[in-house]
Amino acid sequence: MTNRSQMPRRADAPVRLHLPAAERERQIIEAAAQFFSDNGFEGQTRELAKTMGITHSAIFRYFPTKDALIERVYEHVFVARWDSAWKALICDRSLPIEARLIQFYSEYTERIFDARWMRIFMFAGLKGHPMTHRYVALIRNQFIKPCCNELRADLALPTIATVAITPREEELFWGLHGAVFYLGIRTFIYEVRTSPNRAEVIRDQVQTFLAGAPRILREAVIAPK
Incomplete structure (x- = not known):
């Protein structure tokens, strides 16, 4: 019987890295800024998660609402500059x-x-x-x-x-x-x-x-x- 850990990974399967919390949060903000730039604020966080190769729940672990994520994008893209x-x-x-x-x-x-x-x-x-x-x-x-x-x-x-x-x-x-x-x-x-x-x-x-x-x-x- 083949051990699951020995099974080859699908070529299109996302690679989920275990990043420190601060780095993962920064990564989500950066990706969200690009995502909203491409799709506007009508873009869904589920699609954002898919483009990042992470679960939808992973985003909400850091940002409880879509508005909270947009607020951080505002701080990152506008206020910080x-x-x-x-x-x-x-x-x-x-x-x-x-x-x-x-x-x-x-x-x-x-x-x-x-x-x-x-x-x-x-x-x-x-x-x-x-x-x-x-x-x-x-x-x-x-x-x-x-x-x-x-x-x-x-x-x-x-x-x-x-x-x-x-x-x-x-x-x-x-x-x-x-x-x-x-x-x-x-x-x-x-x-x-x-x-x-x-x-x-x-x-x-x-x-x-x-x-x-x-x-x-x-x-x-x-x-x-």
């Missing part, structure tokens, strides 16, 4: 504001310009997932608001503590952010050819923004009487 030092960079008045914006977008696009990041963000927005609102709030609080204050300082206008940010000036910075972000959308979502010189594109967008923004800010920001 945000550098808390960027706010300090924007507020560093030893550098011209043009240099600060160019450096920020150079570093920021280096972190987020990949297909997985872009596709998950698009799927989340279409699904109405709260992660998009949280990420937009992160951009607003850590980048847009400090930028408004710094450009005001550059133009000798009242601080945002004195005069609240106006919708008009906030939209100016969202316009700049959207212009740079759209380069990633065209590259990784539309998959069309874009300029290979990203540094040049960023510099052009920032310089174009700064050529027009001061006039609008002087109109939009009215000091209290």
Whole structure:
């Protein structure tokens, strides 16, 4: 009688390695990020398990719900790539504001310009997932608001503590952010050819923004009487 341990393994049978818990959890998060990037949040965790060659229950051993897994993917793909030092960079008045914006977008696009990041963000927005609102709030609080204050300082206008940010000036910075972000959308979502010189594109967008923004800010920001 043949011992089961001596029977040859089927060629298509998944190889289940006994990994440390932390490594298995990391592996699931990485695989889930790619899976949701490919399939959107409608993708089923049962299919994810199949692609990984593990049991469905193995996923729920680490993540009790699909939402819990998506939350960890958000932290891994989005939050972990945000550098808390960027706010300090924007507020560093030893550098011209043009240099600060160019450096920020150079570093920021280096972190987020990949297909997985872009596709998950698009799927989340279409699904109405709260992660998009949280990420937009992160951009607003850590980048847009400090930028408004710094450009005001550059133009000798009242601080945002004195005069609240106006919708008009906030939209100016969202316009700049959207212009740079759209380069990633065209590259990784539309998959069309874009300029290979990203540094040049960023510099052009920032310089174009700064050529027009001061006039609008002087109109939009009215000091209290």
